[in-house]
Amino acid sequence: MSGNPSDKVEIALDVNGRVHHARVEPRKTLVDVIRDDCGQTGTHIGCEHGVCGACTVLLDGEPVRSCLMFAVQAQGCKIRTVEGLQSGNELHPMQQAFMDHHALQCGFCTPGFLMLAVGVLEKRPDISDEEMLDVLSSNLCRCTGYQNIIKAVKAAAHTMKAADD
């Protein structure tokens, strides 16, 4: 190892169940590798300092800011992005609810919100409305005023729970 930060290293990332091999600089962020090297551009970059949540992905089931991690740190983890939500042509209940409730306008923050809400509900299907509002306030949306996002997440929570029962 020369120690030069721009020396590339081989990595393997499991994104949506598929292993992607890439040669990247160790300093390359997870979101950049997901987008540039794995070609999954549904995960967006809004602030690059971990505030807006547009880059939220699930890492071993936990919502994380993929702009605040290096890709090399995510090796060995199961990464889920918005592209992995639907099964075949069937949308995830969260995706369907966002459409039904007009929970998106420009759609830029949407993948982050979808992953955040799905990640939380998979672990805590009975989360209270108040706690869910608290969770949702960790991501930013500039178009909707959140009202319809909250409605959609509640509706999807109900559908997801019914499917599990």
Next chain:
Amino acid sequence: MTETADRWIGASVTRLEDLPLVTGRGRFAGDIDFPHQLHMRIVRSPYAHGRLKSVDAAAALAMNGVAAVWTAKDIADLPPIEFREGPNENLSPYRQAVLAAEWVRYVGEPVAAVFAEDAYVAEDAAECVFVNIDELEPVLDAAAAPTELRPGLGTESTVCRQGYGNVDTAFRDAHTIVELDVSIGRHSAVPLETRGAIGRYDAARDVLELHGAAKVPHRNRESLARMLGRSTGGVHLYEGHVGGGFGVRGEIYPEDVLVLVAALRLGRPVKWLEDRREHMIAANQSRQQRHRIRAAIDGDGRLMAIDDDFFHDQGAYLRTHGARVVDTTCGILPGPYRLPHYRVAGHVRMTNKTPCATYRSPGRFESNFARERLMDAIADKLGLSRIEVRRRNLIAASEMPFERPLVALGDDVVYDSGRYEALLDKALAHIGWDALQRDVASRRAAGEYVGLGVAIYVEKSGLGPTDGARINIHTSGEIEVITGGASIGQGFETVVAQVCAEMLGSDYRQVRVVHGRTDRIEYGIGAHATRATVMTANAAAVAAKKVRDKALDMAAQLLQADAADLDIVGGCVVRTGMIGGPAISLGDIAHHLRPTSSTRGERDPGLSAEGWFSTSHMTYPYGVQIAVAKIDKGTGAVRIEKLLIAYDIGRAINPMLVEGQLVGGFAQGLGGSLLEEFRYDERGQPLSVTFADYLLPTAQDVPFVDILLTEDAPSGVNPLGIKGAGEGGIAAAGAVIASAVDDALGASGTISHLPIMPQQLKMMIDAFEATGAAAASSGSG
């Protein structure tokens, strides 16, 4: 949600836009790549004001993967960025050059551009470009006495003056004069997607392409072609998905010009993506104004005159809009009230801050705040209720259309229709104003700082003059609508599809709407000034009517019927009222109209037509906003407990989308009223450069927004009767929040500045509590 409908106009159908966006298949600027592209990174001025002595790029150029570094010298042939509305000799010295040459005038001003093989390398290299600047004293207060930015270039670039009547006489004869000094902080759109631009030169076709365009692609094509000395036929702009526009994205900035010129001269596609810090110092900011406003009032609380002298902090340069925000402020300030005499002077003042331009509801967020503060002050001074003083001044429905000798956005101000008092009554009844007042009064008596606020406003929408649409029905039956409009996330495709579907008796999901493509239609004005739906939907309706007539004419021959007896139902032409009779689909009719079809006869080929809609005047929606605000005694934080927007849209094409616009707009306005401000220190260094210092509202901050959507006053200036919704939620947000917070303090007139900061409220409340002048002493009225 109605997914099957006979009538698509007025139906809250789900959006055509959504599927790619919820599945991660959107195509935003960052998602666009071309083979062999270079990445651009901008070196920006670290000083607010200074003399640019030299730029040393040697170290950057020596780095692996760096293709070029440009300074002003390398693009000396390029003119400054021009005004969209055309040349203006007086204002032209204030335009921004693509790269700073001798002077830097704000922190963030582009000084050099680095082009490299990789975005990380470009950023590394940009940090190795050394900029030598002699720092100068910055100008930071737009309301201070005018000075010079440099010899011969004054800080007062222009003064916009409008008015009518005899203001001095009115003030002389006034029963009462009310005078205020109110100001609005500097904030802006801050969309979640930062800007991005990808330039590509296709030498094979001799076409220069700009990807990542938005808002006004056709008009920007004209400006860019002029700046670059190319024919418009050899310049094309492509709008993909747009991660929030709100006025800021889609204007021509230095970076857009740079990627195009670099693509031409370096012979490779060039991609630029803005980072968040850059966005906070380089993209257009907005709003910052200080109004010294006074009103002359008669004994009954009726406005006799308004006299307003205001200062607009324009920042370092005049960008594509020129002085338009100031002119709009002047033209729209009187709002919904009768005003016999009016005089306004808007000083466009240059400072050493990021340049300003439009942000959703430009000139109205500001003027509604100033005017509604004035109305509350008048009520207070005369001992009238805030509702009563407004009611006495509202323009009556019988006075419509109401002409005012003012200009906004280059358009004579003529309110086309409106029933203002009726909407006020509906809003008061809807929210239960009287009961709410009693409730607020009793809570205040119990020691809470809670208050009620109201604001009434007129919005503008549907800026002309013209827009077109071309409809082509494919043999598959798909209806393709090619528009000169633009989609910035507002649901443009869906509403245009709904209008076409209604006219063509088809399902809106059969309609494909093309927008933001200069290579598909020659003209277009785009999406700004809440114009896209009004203009393009009406143009699409004109085109659809022609296509319909052509389809019926062809079908009449095929069905051996009179065209007058035919209708289109479910995408098929049928005999009117006959169920189960002969039918022929629009796709089949398109097949009969192919150039080679033997049944086509003398008709022009194609089931297609072009339609244009022109208007000489804007259309004016209007609204009433009512808020309940509570101030936390311990922290000074304001919580909006209740919020109603009553809004007359004329006619809603998709009420769900209209409500979405109003709620989302209000949330942004709440940000500008309580949280968001671009602050600068005494050297002009920006202090709000991350989301940690510039606070966007979160799901915790935005209240449930109740919408009362009415259709009492359809527009008189377009056949569909529609008005716009894009800016109606934000326009009076500052006004209504200020009114409610004022009332919560029980001390009218204390709120004279936005954003309202908790520290300031906490100090006031501590002072009240210390003197025993509790908020309960005065009631909301």
